[in-house]
Amino acid sequence: MLRIVDFGPDIHDKESKKADQYISHGSASERREILDGIKGFSIFDADDVEDLERNCTSMIERGGKGKFRVKSIDISRLRMKYFFGHGYDYGGGKGSEKFFNPKDISPIPEWIYESIIEKMEKTGIVDKNWINSVVINDYEPGGFIVQHQDPPHLFERPIFILTLFSDSALSFGCNLRFDRTVEPVEVTASDPILRLPMQRGIITSFEGMCMNEIKHCVRPVDTKERRVAIILRRICEDGPVLEPLTNGESLRNFDKKLHKKVQKRCEKMLASKILPYERSFHLVEVKRETEKSKAAPKEKVKEPWRKQPKPKKESKKRKEKLKKKGVGTFELDRPIEKDENDKQWNFGDSPERVSKRVEWSSDDEQKEKNKRIGKTGDMADLIYDFHHQDKDLRDMDIKTIERKVHMQKSRKQRGREFRDKINSKFGFKTSVANSDSDSSDSSDSSEEVRPKKTRISKFTF
Numbered sequence: 001m002l003r004i005v006d007f008g009p010d011i012h013d014k015e016s017k018k019a020d021q022y023i024s025h026g027s028a029s030e031r032r033e034i035l036d037g038i039k040g041f042s043i044f045d046a047d048d049v050e051d052l053e054r055n056c057t058s059m060i061e062r063g064g065k066g067k068f069r070v071k072s073i074d075i076s077r078l079r080m081k082y083f084f085g086h087g088y089d090y091g092g093g094k095g096s097e098k099f100f101n102p103k104d105i106s107p108i109p110e111w112i113y114e115s116i117i118e119k120m121e122k123t124g125i126v127d128k129n130w131i132n133s134v135v136i137n138d139y140e141p142g143g144f145i146v147q148h149q150d151p152p153h154l155f156e157r158p159i160f161i162l163t164l165f166s167d168s169a170l171s172f173g174c175n176l177r178f179d180r181t182v183e184p185v186e187v188t189a190s191d192p193i194l195r196l197p198m199q200r201g202i203i204t205s206f207e208g209m210c211m212n213e214i215k216h217c218v219r220p221v222d223t224k225e226r227r228v229a230i231i232l233r234r235i236c237e238d239g240p241v242l243e244p245l246t247n248g249e250s251l252r253n254f255d256k257k258l259h260k261k262v263q264k265r266c267e268k269m270l271a272s273k274i275l276p277y278e279r280s281f282h283l284v285e286v287k288r289e290t291e292k293s294k295a296a297p298k299e300k301v302k303e304p305w306r307k308q309p310k311p312k313k314e315s316k317k318r319k320e321k322l323k324k325k326g327v328g329t330f331e332l333d334r335p336i337e338k339d340e341n342d343k344q345w346n347f348g349d350s351p352e353r354v355s356k357r358v359e360w361s362s363d364d365e366q367k368e369k370n371k372r373i374g375k376t377g378d379m380a381d382l383i384y385d386f387h388h389q390d391k392d393l394r395d396m397d398i399k400t401i402e403r404k405v406h407m408q409k410s411r412k413q414r415g416r417e418f419r420d421k422i423n424s425k426f427g428f429k430t431s432v433a434n435s436d437s438d439s440s441d442s443s444d445s446s447e448e449v450r451p452k453k454t455r456i457s458k459f460t461f
């Protein structure tokens with residue numbers, strides 16, 4: 001179901017009694033002009049949000065093991081960035097940003113397609129196969145991103161941002177300041193023209209003036225807790241592309257030093273406490289999902305940005321110029337299909353490995369099976385089945401259904417949930433009863449939760 005978020009009640013002007021850090025300092029018309037290109041969508045319920053956050057966690061575990069391609073992870077102060085599909089090099093900014101070669105960037109994980117992109121397509125937020133690039137920013141408390149415009153020569157508009165793990169805000173017309181006389185460097189911000197709340201579980205879309213004429217940033221003061229932003233975009237097909245550094249190598253095989261650094265940061269992020277989810281946003285309208293709207297979502301929401309953009313024609317002269325600099329462009333007629341190479345390298349697996357995994361997440365085997373039999377494998381399916389069964393089967397109690405749902409999860413997931421329960425019951429730190437959070441490489445090919453082997457040392461007197 002598609003529901004539109006009303007930002008109005010959370011945008012506080014100078015007359016408001018809210019604390020200074022929540023205030024937008026622009027005039028009403030300045031705020032309106034920016035807000036005109038911004039829309040918030042609520043398409044996930046609390047369970048979806050929990051699932052998405054769990055998937056993020058497994059993704060970070062993989063990142064820590066160095067399984068993404070060499071340019072998929074970027075570390076900066078209080079923030080980690082994961083590029084999927086396409087990533088780019090800042091190259092000093094101001095229009096000189098260039099795409100890394102797709103060989104050096106991991107493909108978009110399957111769970112992002114299934115749980116986010118497909119849902120956005122189904123609800124009519126975006127056209128099918130439009131999104132082909134995903135960036136995930138993982139901010140520590142106090143994390144920030146300096147004022148910038150998403151490079152217009154690399155990304156089409158609109159851009160979409162999904163916020164997870166905690167609420168935050170995006171500030172427009174605001175500059176970060178760095179006081180380098182103190183250690184660590186202190187980061188503050190000027191008064192924003194507009195402070196836009198970015199609520200957990202909400203997808204916000206940006207286009208027009210807010211993306212093309214004014215800069216945006218995330219202020220440290222708005223990152224009170226660890227937050228993840230998933231940025232979903234479409235690349236410009238004529239964007240400049242760098243030569244590949246590798247032929248699809250994963251980080252752990254390519255740069256051991258950087259891998260160690262990444263591993264440390266991932267472990268730090270994984271140790272963050274996950275806050276309980278609370279819905280804190282207002283909705284302007286609730287659209288009931290009728291059969292009609294399901295069949296023809298395009299008729300319902302008419303937005304100019306939903307029109308398929310016409311591919312820009314690249315001038316011959318510019319192509320020649322870029323070629324001379326060793327920079328190519330994509331020759332893409334979307335959608336991106338994963339080729340054999342992508343599938344093979346999805347886990348950072350070595351090409352020699354006999355059993356190549358196609359899917360990304362450890363639960364995907366079960367999902368694949370469910371897909372074949374036309375099921376999603378969730379509670380709704382089981383309840384549906386329950387009501388369409390013979391009477392004696394229908395008498396099956398809810399405990400049995402819950403157990404069935406539980407048993408549909410992978411052994412690894414069940415083990416993880418069990419350990420989480422033990423940890424929270426006895427107040428252990430996660431590391432105490434967590435035996436599969438190590439960096440063992442074999443954990444990808446096997447979903448078994450094996451006890452740690454203890455080497456028996458020689459007995460000496």
Ligand SMILES: O=C(O)CCC(=O)C(=O)O
Pocket residue numbers: 135137145150161170198216218229231
């Ligand atoms: O974290 C956010 O919400 C914004 C991130 C952003 O603007 C970017 O990565 O380009």
Ligand SMILES: [Fe+2]
Pocket residue numbers: 148149150216
């Ligand atoms: Fe941005």
